[in-house]
Amino acid sequence: MKPYAVLFLLGLVALLVMPAHAQVTTPDRSDAPVRVAFINPGYGDRGFWKDVRGTMEAAADQFGYELIVFDCDRDSKMMIESAQRVFDLDPAPDYIIAVNEHQQGARIVLEAAERDIPVIMLLNDLTQEQKDAHGYPVKDFANWILTLTPDNERAGYDIAKSLIDGARLENEYQHRKPLCLLSIAGDSKTPASLQRLQGLDHALSRFPLLREQNRLVANWSYDEAFRQTQSWLKRDGCVDAVWAANDDIALGAIAALEEAGRRPGKDVFVGGLNWSPDGLRKVSDGKMTMTHGGHFFAGAWVMVLLHDYISGVETLYENPEISFRMEAITRDNISYFVDVLGNRDWGSLDFKEFSIANSPPGTEYNFVLHPGDGQEE
Template structure:
């Protein structure tokens, strides 16, 4: 056999060996496979995984927690379990999966919705050595920033008068929604001139928020501010306002979280006055942590289990256009390998931020 053929066989063998030993990750996506936020979230994760050489598989629950539990069971107890399982504490489901993972060699990382303090206390983290902790965005600050920006754009309120506010939170049993509500409440404490007329749970859904807002605008015709914990609910509420003859961005100011094409266009058109975004990148940054952990770098100290990253920021019109231009290719231009802690000083801090996409 010639040296050339031998060399080719050796190279092919090396490639197959590398593929066979690629670190494998399963992400239990709690959203719909047609849901803009969770699809873009998974796309950013895939871009990071590809750059880092990780084998990532995404499974959608279609908003059914029972599907998530079944998918977790298949990943943890099936014949080809992954090295890592990434999950979201949507509907408080994480503890069940952690208990399911006991005795497994699979490592678990929670993203976006961390365990609640009560869950942590009840679980006894020491019983779950393969639980790596969580990485989340600063949701409380996101909720706070929205109302502060709405008030900045509204301008001064004459002494002795008040502003009526309507609020749309997400799913009640979701830590993310609760944290954003806490941010709203913090801003309200700073501004007693704002009167929260009603807060409802829109379940992150545009149609549900439309139905709720149709009634609320009739009940509170003087409302001038609308706070929404995501883009879909804000867009539904704006649609309801259009039916009342008033104009979003003029008579009534709206806020939203997320960076879907629809809400970015609304920001560019002035229909959304306060837009906050950034947390769709959490899964991508999680891939960097898993890449490092697989190489013995990163999350070692139990005190580092809970990572909260300051990802939320207000999005102005140029930034909205930039995000819109990059739609579907948000990971392009991000060198995820360069973010690794490998070879970095002991004091190295991961520089995760939305600015890495906006530069």
């Protein structure tokens, strides 16, 4: 057999035995960095989604990826337009990171499938109804390679439990007086909001000390939470505790409570979520029982997963739907987190340390900044 024929056959055998995922994850442009497009549903210059974008940019830089971000300012029309801009990119991105905000995720997955562009869903996964209608990652969509979501249900539960714990620390509540609870959700559609409410419902069923008086929706807004809480107080609504779906809602509720002469942290207890700078200050001042969160680090964690996926970490192909637990910042551990978060200089953190690409088989991801954190059952 001629030498070139032998080489051809050897190459053919190599292709046949190559793992399937290795054939789809290697970028076509070997001389260029991996290009990642992120359709950011929020604002790029403020709030939670700024932090998601910031951690993602820092990690992408550490892994040598080119990151292209399209901010959508929480506008559904802008999300549709941004998705189209991503699909119009030339050359096309190697990977797309999308969020199922305004329930746009299914459309993005479907259109990316037509173009054979791998997609990762971040923070808000497709709803169960959407999955039933369209399918699941990998099993039904070869291009939908990963999903990364926080354990929102556990966070909702932890916030509720922190309200009881906060009340028990005050002498006037040592006799286990029932707490009138005002619950303020973010919205009534996104998976994150619904899952946090599921956690709240779990806590309500487990702790009869919490007596929910009303459940409102504030559209994740400080102003709306202020108005809703103010209106409830003017109707002489009973409130000893406020379960808030995020920090903006908690802060709006606190402002309304203080306007009415209430003393958050003393005669009313408020818990939120997001690790926002203002939320951290309220926790430090004792006006909030906790700010749950850290999920804006999902921007960095998804870059870690992408790096490991490209590196061939088998667990990501076997279990493409990854969930990570958020962390609660309370007065007990806030000093540690303030040191870590600092001035939100995300580049000062080494996100490569969270990769398991060079770890023994079976190693699990540990997306935790503070190993001692966590709410007890």
